[in-house]
Amino acid sequence: MTDTEIFETVKQNVLKVLPDLRPGDVTTEGTLTDLGANSVDRADVVTMSMEDLGLTVPVSEFQEVHDIRSLVDLLARHA
Amino acid sequence: MNVGIEALNVYCGLAQIPVPELFEGRGLDAERLGNLMMRNRSVGLPFEDPVTNAVNAARPIAAGEDRIEILITSTESGLDYSKSVASYVHEYLGLPRSCRVVEVKQACYAATAAVQLAAAYVASGVSPGAKALVIATDVALVDERAAYAEPAMGAGAAAVLISDRPRVLDLDLGAFGNHSYETMDSARPGPTFDIADSDRSLFAYLDCLTSCLAGYRSRVEDADFATTFDHLAMHTPFAGMVKAAHRKLMRESGGGTASIEEDFERRVLPSLAYPRRVGNLCSGSVYLALASLIDHAALDGPARVGLYSYGSGCSSEFFSGLVDEESASTLAGMRIGEHLDGRCELGFDEYAALLPDTLTCLVPERDRQVDVGAYEHLLSRARFDRDLLVNTGTKDYHRTYEWLAP
Numbered sequence: 001m002t003d004t005e006i007f008e009t010v011k012q013n014v015l016k017v018l019p020d021l022r023p024g025d026v027t028t029e030g031t032l033t034d035l036g037a038n039s040v041d042r043a044d045v046v047t048m049s050m051e052d053l054g055l056t057v058p059v060s061e062f063q064e065v066h067d068i069r070s071l072v073d074l075l076a077r078h079a
Numbered sequence: 080m081n082v083g084i085e086a087l088n089v090y091c092g093l094a095q096i097p098v099p100e101l102f103e104g105r106g107l108d109a110e111r112l113g114n115l116m117m118r119n120r121s122v123g124l125p126f127e128d129p130v131t132n133a134v135n136a137a138r139p140i141a142a143g144e145d146r147i148e149i150l151i152t153s154t155e156s157g158l159d160y161s162k163s164v165a166s167y168v169h170e171y172l173g174l175p176r177s178c179r180v181v182e183v184k185q186a187c188y189a190a191t192a193a194v195q196l197a198a199a200y201v202a203s204g205v206s207p208g209a210k211a212l213v214i215a216t217d218v219a220l221v222d223e224r225a226a227y228a229e230p231a232m233g234a235g236a237a238a239v240l241i242s243d244r245p246r247v248l249d250l251d252l253g254a255f256g257n258h259s260y261e262t263m264d265s266a267r268p269g270p271t272f273d274i275a276d277s278d279r280s281l282f283a284y285l286d287c288l289t290s291c292l293a294g295y296r297s298r299v300e301d302a303d304f305a306t307t308f309d310h311l312a313m314h315t316p317f318a319g320m321v322k323a324a325h326r327k328l329m330r331e332s333g334g335g336t337a338s339i340e341e342d343f344e345r346r347v348l349p350s351l352a353y354p355r356r357v358g359n360l361c362s363g364s365v366y367l368a369l370a371s372l373i374d375h376a377a378l379d380g381p382a383r384v385g386l387y388s389y390g391s392g393c394s395s396e397f398f399s400g401l402v403d404e405e406s407a408s409t410l411a412g413m414r415i416g417e418h419l420d421g422r423c424e425l426g427f428d429e430y431a432a433l434l435p436d437t438l439t440c441l442v443p444e445r446d447r448q449v450d451v452g453a454y455e456h457l458l459s460r461a462r463f464d465r466d467l468l469v470n471t472g473t474k475d476y477h478r479t480y481e482w483l484a485p
Contacts, residue, residue, distance in 0.1 A: 038114045040323040043281050047327055062282055 001079040006053065007072050013048040014068075017041045028069040046071070055079060082202045082252060083245025083400055084194075085210070088413045089367050090136035091121040091235035091357045093461040095422040096430045098230045104427030105223055107230070115231060116318035116351070120358035122425055123218050123234040125436035126451045126469040129156040130167040130478065133216035134468040136363075137238035139413060141172045141212060144240070149179045149197060149211035153190035153362045155267055156217045156441055157182065158478065168214060171468055171480060186265070187314055188390025190215035190237070190362035195398070197241040198250055210242040215363030218441065220273050222434050228275055231317040233358025237366035246409045248369065248384065248400040254302075256294025258287045259394040266391065270441040275391075281320065284389045288313075288324055289331060291387065291397035304332040308385035308399065310376055311347050312368040315354035321347060321368075324387075349375035356419050362390065373402055373410045380404075421462030429457070440470075447472040451483065458483075 011026045018036055025035060032042045049071075050057060057078045065071045098117045102109055123132075133152055141147065150172075152165040163182035183189045190213055197211035216236035221229045264280035267273050296302045313321050325347050329339045353371035354360070360367045365388045372384065381403045389395040425433075449472045451458075466482045473479065 038111060039278050039281050040114060040319055042278065043285055044323060044326065046282075047285060048330065051330065063276075063279060 003072055003076055006075050006079065009052050010045065010049050010068060010072060013045045017044045028072060031067040049075060053079065080202055080243055081245050081249050082198045082243055083250035084239050084248040085242040085244045085246050086140035086240040087247045087366060087370055087410060088136050088140050089235060089237045089363065089370055089415055090132055091233065091419060092123055092127055093422055094122045094124055094425050094457060095119040096122055096425045100427050101230045107227060111227060114319045116322065117230055117355055117358065119356045120230060121233045121235050121422065122430055122433065123437045124454055124457065125433065125440065126449050128440050128470045129154050129158065129164045129216045129218055131468045131470055132236035133164060133168045133214040134171045136236035137172055137212060137214050140238055140240050141174065144210060145175065146208055146210045147174055147178055147212050148206060148209040149200065150174055151193040151197065151211065151213045152182045153193050153213065153215045154182060154217055155184060155186055155361055158441060164216060167478060185394050186390035186392050187362045187364060188388050188394045191365060191388035191396050194239055194241060201241055201243055202252060210240055212238065212240055214238045215361065215366065217361035220271060220438055222438060228277065231359055233360045235357065235360055235363065237360060237363030239366055247406045248402055250400040254295065254299045255396055255398040256291040257396050258290035258294065262393050264391045264393060271438055280391055283393050284320065285324055285327055287389050287393060287395035288328060288387055291395050292328065295397045304328045307383065309382035310350065310372050310384045312350040312365060312372045312384055313387040314365045314389045315351065315368050316359050318351045318355045321351060353415065353419065370410060370415055373406050374415060378402060378404055378407050423457050423460040443476060444473055445476055446474060
């Protein structure tokens with residue numbers, strides 16, 4: 001599974017959770033908070049992405065996630 | 080043998096503040112109101128503490144009971160390292176001296192642990208006809224430092240009478256799932272403040288719910304989140320959290336996403352009516368949600384309720400039971416909606432002026448006097464029709480109480 005595939009999965013889930021965004025708004029440089037995601041939305045994006053990718057990541061590890069790039073990196077480490 | 084909740088009542092204080100008023104007073108972003116889904120939060124007054132909340136919740140269901148053999152208080156608002164809140168509650172409820180008295184702690188989960196242990200005791204038959212009274216009681220220790228958690232915190236108590244006459248909730252004995260592990264998502268390191276990592280807590284709540292359900296399914300063949308339970312009542316840190324949890328579990332159970340909102344409104348929303356008006360009642364929260372469900376769902380036959388309790392730190396449980404028309408008629412006698420309507424509505428300045436006293440109500444002081452009369456301007460705006468216990472201070476570290484007439 002490539003980083004690009006993981007990013008695309010995260011991006012699709014961001015767009016599902018925040019349907020007002022345009023696809024181009026979601027980039028690896030941005031943060032979920034900047035895109036308007038509250039803590040519940042962030043949890044949704046993370047859990048939906050884990051499900052889609054078939055991954056289980058211990059919840060404690062999400063503490064280090066501060067932007068979309070680090071979320072993709074974390075998921076990639078467990079892929 | 081049927082075992083479960085014979086009687087249930089909640090007491091959520093004498094005052095409340097509308098959440099939009101608190102948002103405005105603190106300068107919080109009003110756009111986040113929608114996510115919280117909170118309308119009001121109960122606010123403790125300086126003469127209310129974990130003892131008064133517990134006694135005021137339990138008195139209507141303990142009156143006249145002579146078979147209560149176990150009294151358990153569950154609290155994260157302890158008053159002493161050694162002496163339990165239950166010891167005072169035992170006295171002011173006038174419970175028999177033959178009663179076991181104990182306090183338990185595991186953040187917002189402890190009351191459910193107590194309920195399950197008590198139910199197992201009743202079911203064991205070691206003392207036929209015995210009852211256990213479990214009271215979850217807490218106060219809020221939040222101010223502007225808590226940011227968006229401040230509008231979500233409630234105060235009060237939920238009292239649950241466990242017996243072999245389960246008129247309110249007939250527990251599905253043996254049907255449960257647990258999940259626990261050490262994490263520092265929220266804590267109360269001292270008697271005047273909480274610390275919380277809200278994202279860590281949110282993930283732990285969701286993670287535990289999924290794991291608890293897996294545990295439940297390992298004990299109950301063919302159980303399914305989407306179809307087994309007619310209704311759901313869950314620990315409610317804020318109502319929006321429960322909505323997110325429901326969404327997650329529906330996705331995991333393979334339910335179509337189109338129907339999730341309809342399912343939420345039908346199976347979950349009735350359980351949030353009271354929590355949205357009270358705030359997080361800590362370990363009483365899931366029982367406030369259950370009371371809300373029974374008072375607001377149209378129960379025209381036996382219905383299975385799935386209950387979820389989560390306590391930071393963390394430990395959690397998913398379990399279930401049956402409710403029916405008798406649950407509704409029994410609970411209606413407690414007039415919980417009327418109690419919530421009767422709370423005095425505070426303006427932001429009134430609320431802020433109370434905080435210095437309410438935030439220190441757990442601090443041990445050798446001698447302290449609380450002048451209940453000084454709050455007459457608030458009391459006169461609250462409606463209540465029975466005697467309520469109030470804290471009048473401490474004398475040589477011993478807490479003192481009086482009854483306040485309507």
